[in-house]
Amino acid sequence: MDESNQLVGSSPIRKEGRDKVTGRAQYVDDLSLPGMWFGATVRSTIARGRITSITFDPLIPWHEFTVVTAKDIPGENAIVHLAKDHVCLAESTINHCDEPILLLAHPERAVLHAAVASVKITYDELPGVFTIEDSETAIERAAQGDTSGVIWGKGADANLFKTYLMQKDQKPIPADVWETADYIVEGEYRTGAQEQLYIENNGVIAEYSATDGVTVRGSMQCPFYLVHALEVIFGLPAERCRVIQTETGGAFGGKEDFPSVIGSHAALLAMKSGHPVKICYDRAEDMAGTTKRHPSRTRHRTAVSKEGKLLAGEIEIALDGGAYMTLSPVVLSRATIHAPGPYHWPYMVVRAKALATNIPPHGAFRGFGAPQTLFALERHMDKIARVIGLTPEELRRRNFLTTGDRTATGQLLSEPVDMQHMLTRALTESDYHAKRAEFDRTNATSAIKRGIGFATFFHGAGFTGSGERRLNSLVEIDVTAEGWPRILVSSTEFGQGTNTILSQVAAQALQLPYESIVVAQPDTLLVPNSGPTVASRTAMVVGRLVQKAGESLRTKLRDAGGLRDGYSAAEFCAVAVAYLAKYGELKTSARYEAPDIFWDDVLYTGDAYPAYAWAVYVAEVAVDTITYSASVTEFHALQEVGKVLHPILAAGQIEGGVAQGIGYALYEKCVWQKGHMANNQMTNYIMPTSADLPPIHVYFEETPSIHGAFGAKGIGELPMDGPAPAILNAVEHATGIAFTQIPLLPEDIFERMTGDNQQPHFDASIAGPFFSEVGA
C-alpha cells in the first residue's frame, strides 16, 4: 500500500457494523450456555436501617433454587473500586434503597420474579440522609456530638468520601482583591442525577469451576476492573478470574464500575449452583439499582473589574456520591479541575467535597464531573456579563486562556489554543448576532419566546494527573494464522467506534488496508491490560500505543522477516506467515511512556491532562409561554479535537453527546422518593426521541496533538459538557429569567413565570439568589 494512502481521517465502514445492521451481533442476553440457569437479586425496600428478619414464603419450592447470601462469599464482602466500603451483599446494615441482600438462581427465568417477591424481609428503619444538605447537616451535628446522621466514615471523614483544595499557584486569594474589585458576583447552581439509559441493560453470564476459577462474560467497558473485583470476592489470583466482554449495547460510563457488582453476583450464583448463571436486569431494576450521574451544587464567588477582567474566583463544589465511595473521588477530581473553565484566573481557589447519602451509589457517566461544574461556570459567566454590562461574548473574550498561558492547576498550554477564533467561528456559523437581534425584536409580541446562547469550555483527555502513569497501559499486536495483524487490547467497543478507529490507526501504521486488520474480542486471558475504556482516552492514549505497536511490527518484519518497502497486503501476509513458521510467534507491544509532565496529587497542581479538547456550543431555544415548555430549535457544536480519525464516527459522537446534553438540560429528571427512584421506567423518565431534537450542526477544528494517535485527542465526553449551559443561557435570553438548575422542566418555568418569583422587568440586580456589588 502506498505510503501516502491516508486511512486516518477517512470514514471506513464500522468494523462490526455488518453484524449490527443484520441483527447477528451477539449481546449477552442473546447468548446461552449449556445447563445455564438464571439469576435474580433480592433488594432492600428501605434506604437506611438494619435487617431484623428474612423469611421465605413456603408456597415457593425453594429446593429448586440456589440462594446466595453474604455468608457464601469465599473472599471479602466488598466490591473494590478505590476502597472496600461497598458491600457485595448486605449482611445486616442497609445503606440505600434497592441494595442487594440475597441472590436467587433457577433453571427457569419465568419463576424468578415471583420468587424474589416471596422473600420477606423486615427492618428496623432509620431516618435517611437523602440530599447534599441532609448530609451537611449531619456533619455539623456530628461535630456537636450527635452522630445519628453519620452514614459513612467517622470523625473528620464523617459522610465525606473526598475533599480537594485546589489553589492556583498554591496561594489563597488576598483580602485586598475582594476589597478593591469593582464587582463581586455570586451564584449557586445545581444539577440533578442523570440515568445513562443505555438501551441494553446491564447483564452478564458467569461460570465457575474449582480448577479454572471464575469466568464472566458480559456487557461492560472495563474487563480488568471486573477481574480485580472478582479477585477480592473469591480470593483468587487474577489469572483464575477471566472476563470476556460481549457486544455492548451502550454504556456511557454506566458500565464502567457497575459490572463489578452484577458480575460478582452472577459468579457467586454460578459457584454455588454449579451451573452457568445469567443475570440480565430488566429496565426497572437497572434504573432503580445501578449508578447515575452525581447530583451537584456549585457556588461561585467572583471578583471582576469593570473592564470585565476576572480577578479572582472562589468555587465550592458539593457532589452527592450516594451510599458508597465507588468512583466519587475521581469524579470530584475532574469536577474540580474543570470548574475554572477555559479562562485565565489571577487567583482561583476551588474547595470540593463528595458527600455520602442513602441514595444508590452514583458513578461514572460521560463527562465525569465536568458537566456539573461547567454548567455552573458557564451560567455564572453569563451572570457576570449581565451584572457588569458586557455581552456574554465580550466577557469571555477578555478572559480566555491562550497558548502559553497557565491553567488554574498551573499547567502550561504549550500546544496551540485559539478560543478567540473558535468563538468567532461558532457565532458566525450559528448567525448568532443576527438571531439575537431578531429575537430581541420579535419576542415582545410573540407567545413563543426565542433565545440564543452559548457556552465555551474544554475537556481534558485521558486519566487525570498521574493516572495514566499508574495505569501503565500495554497494547499488543500479533498476527493470525493467515498473517493478518490482530490488535490485542482490553479497550472495548460499545458504539463509540473503538474497533474501527484502532483498526484505522493500525492499518495506517502498518501501511495495510483497513479490512486486513483484525480486532480480538476483549478476553482477559488473551489481551493485555490497555486500561479501562473511559475518560476520552481510547483514541488518544490507546490509539497512540496501537500506532507504536504497529510500527514496531512493521520494523520487525522488515528487519527479521525481509519485508521489502512498498509491500502489498499479500506480501505482508506471506512474510508474516513465514515468520510464524520459523519463530512460532509474531507479536509486538507498546507500553505507555509518561510524557514529560508533572502532577502533584497532594497540592493538586501541575499538568492535569496530557491534552485538552476545546469547544464552543451555541443553542437556540423556543419557550412556549402557553405550555411553558422549552425546546431546542437549532444546535451548533464547534470543537478542536486534534486530528479527527474518522469524520463520520466523530460527528456521531458529538451529535449523540449533544442529544444526551439536551436531555440533561430539559427532559431527564430522576424523581427520588425516600431514596428510591420513583420513575424507574422509560415511560416516565424522559429521554429525547427523534421528534424532540433540533438539527445538530457539527464543526471540527483540527490541531494535531503530540500525545495522540496521528495527532488525535479525546472526544467522547466533550459534547456532554456544553449543551446544558448553552441552553439555559439561551432560555435566559428568551425569557429574561436566569434559571440556575437543571433539569429545567415546564413546571419549573411555569413556577418562575407565574408565581411569586415572577420577574417581568428582569435586570442585573435580581440576577440570582446571591448578588453583591462593591466599590463600583
Added chain:
Amino acid sequence: MSSVQFTVNGEKKTIDAPPMKRLLDVLREDLHLTGAKEGCGEGECGSCSVLMNGDLVNSCLVPVLQASGATICTIEGISTEGRLHPIQQCFLEHGGAQCGICTPGMILATHHLLEKYPQPTLLQIQEGLAGNLCRCTGYMRIFTAVQEAALANAAAGDLR
C-alpha cells in the same frame, strides 16, 4: 399451553407456548431469532420492533396468541441471500448504527416508514421513528441513512 401457527420470515412455524407469552420471548427463546431486543419491556423503546402483517409492533406487548395466523418479519428476514437490504446498507455507510442495540428495531421502523412514505420529509422521518429510542447517535445519522435509503429505493424503482 396453546399451539400457535404463524409465518416468520417466510417460514411457517407452529409453537407450543402459554398464550400470554410475549411474542418477543417466543421469537428469541423458541425460534432463536435474537435480532429483536428487549430494552424496556413496556413498549417505549422500540428495540423489540417487528413487522406483523405489515404493521410495526412492539413484540414485547404482543401475546403470542394474538400473532396466530399472522405474517411476521424480523430483522433476520430483511436481508436476502446474504445481501444487505438498501436500508441496512445505508445505516452501515452513514453511521446510523453505533452500539447497535436499537438498530434492528430502527431498521424495521424505517422499512415501515418507507412503505408508507417512499420519499419522506424530515418531519415524517422524525415522527415515524419517534417510537424507537436511540441513546448513541442523537438520531442525525439515522435521518441521513433513511433519506439515503429512500433515494436508493427511488433509484432502484423499488419502493420497498
